[in-house]
Amino acid sequence: MKSETNTLINIWTKISTKKKRKGLNSEGKWALLMISPYLLHFIVFIVFTLLASLYFSFSRYDMLSAPEWIGVENYNKLINDPIFWKSLWNTVYFTLLFVPTQTILALILAVALNQQLKGLKLYRFAHFIPVISSWTVVLYVADAIFNPRFGLANDLLVKLGLEPQKWLNDEQLVIPVLVAVAVWKGVGYMMVIFLAGLQNVPEDLYEAAEIEGAGFIGKFRHVTIPLISGTTFLVLVLSTITTFQAFEQIYVMTGNSGDITAAGGPNNASMVLMLYLFQQGFAFLKMGYASAIAWVLFIILFIITLIQVKIQKKWVHYEK
Numbered sequence: 001m002k003s004e005t006n007t008l009i010n011i012w013t014k015i016s017t018k019k020k021r022k023g024l025n026s027e028g029k030w031a032l033l034m035i036s037p038y039l040l041h042f043i044v045f046i047v048f049t050l051l052a053s054l055y056f057s058f059s060r061y062d063m064l065s066a067p068e069w070i071g072v073e074n075y076n077k078l079i080n081d082p083i084f085w086k087s088l089w090n091t092v093y094f095t096l097l098f099v100p101t102q103t104i105l106a107l108i109l110a111v112a113l114n115q116q117l118k119g120l121k122l123y124r125f126a127h128f129i130p131v132i133s134s135w136t137v138v139l140y141v142a143d144a145i146f147n148p149r150f151g152l153a154n155d156l157l158v159k160l161g162l163e164p165q166k167w168l169n170d171e172q173l174v175i176p177v178l179v180a181v182a183v184w185k186g187v188g189y190m191m192v193i194f195l196a197g198l199q200n201v202p203e204d205l206y207e208a209a210e211i212e213g214a215g216f217i218g219k220f221r222h223v224t225i226p227l228i229s230g231t232t233f234l235v236l237v238l239s240t241i242t243t244f245q246a247f248e249q250i251y252v253m254t255g256n257s258g259d260i261t262a263a264g265g266p267n268n269a270s271m272v273l274m275l276y277l278f279q280q281g282f283a284f285l286k287m288g289y290a291s292a293i294a295w296v297l298f299i300i301l302f303i304i305t306l307i308q309v310k311i312q313k314k315w316v317h318y319e320k
Contacts, residue, residue, distance in 0.1 A: 197231030
């Protein structure tokens with residue numbers, strides 16, 4: 001009798017397990033059905049496009065005839081292309097000026113706007129307006145400031161007894177001017193990210209620091225900076241990727257009435273990788289060469305992000 005009972009228990013256990021597995025499989029099928037639109041989009045527009053771009057980078061392709069396989073010729077041409085190296089240096093120079101400047105300003109603004117001030121929402125909105133403005137609108141504002149003939153910047157220099165500048169028409173000043181405008185437009189977005197990080201810092205830690213005698217600087221250094229280090233890391237990664245992909249601003253501010261071949265001046269002083277890629281692909285129909293630039297850009301960004309992830313273990317603090 002006992003053995004028959006054990007047998008019945010074993011059979012019931014197997015049936016229950018089988019039912020559970022069947023239920024899980026059914027849930028899996030429903031989940032797969034629900035995410036199938038995204039999967040289809042990902043396969044067609046991301047995976048297929050990446051593979052096509054990789055193939056084109058080893059081909060001669062003008063979008064009017066079938067691609068012709070040429071091996072690594074496009075990459076060899078890149079190594080000997082002085083404009084490519086200039087655009088790479090301009091991109092790095094732009095990034096080195098932009099990322100620290102925007103990160104520090106965004107943090108200062110976020111700390112200031114994290115205080116209990118009257119009209120706080122209005123201040124936050126005012127700083128976010130440039131973020132939601134198009135580059136065309138920003139161009140008009142930048143032109144009113146940096147136009148060599150009637151800009152406010154030259155008026156101020158003349159009043160201070162200094163020589164007026166050519167700004168965007170000056171090879172030495174064009175990148176700093178572009179960085180200044182880019183920081184003005186994007187700092188509000190990063191400020192919002194820092195604000196979210198600041199509001200997650202527990203108030204009792206500030207109170208404990210005050211009991212220990214810490215002032216504003218001490219609390220900022222020993223409480224705020226460590227506890228928002230994860231947010232700072234996010235801002236640095238996003239800013240770096242955004243800067244290496246900068247295109248629209250430079251195309252709008254240095255192009256001549258939408259002429260893509262005129263953008264990047266003067267004398268290619270503001271030519272960056274994305275702009276050079278776009279010129280080669282869509283102005284000169286050298287899609288294979290443009291694809292090679294795109295893959296070099298991808299590899300550079302991938303390596304920089306890996307380095308940032310590796311280094312962040314030494315200075316980013318996560319709550320356990």
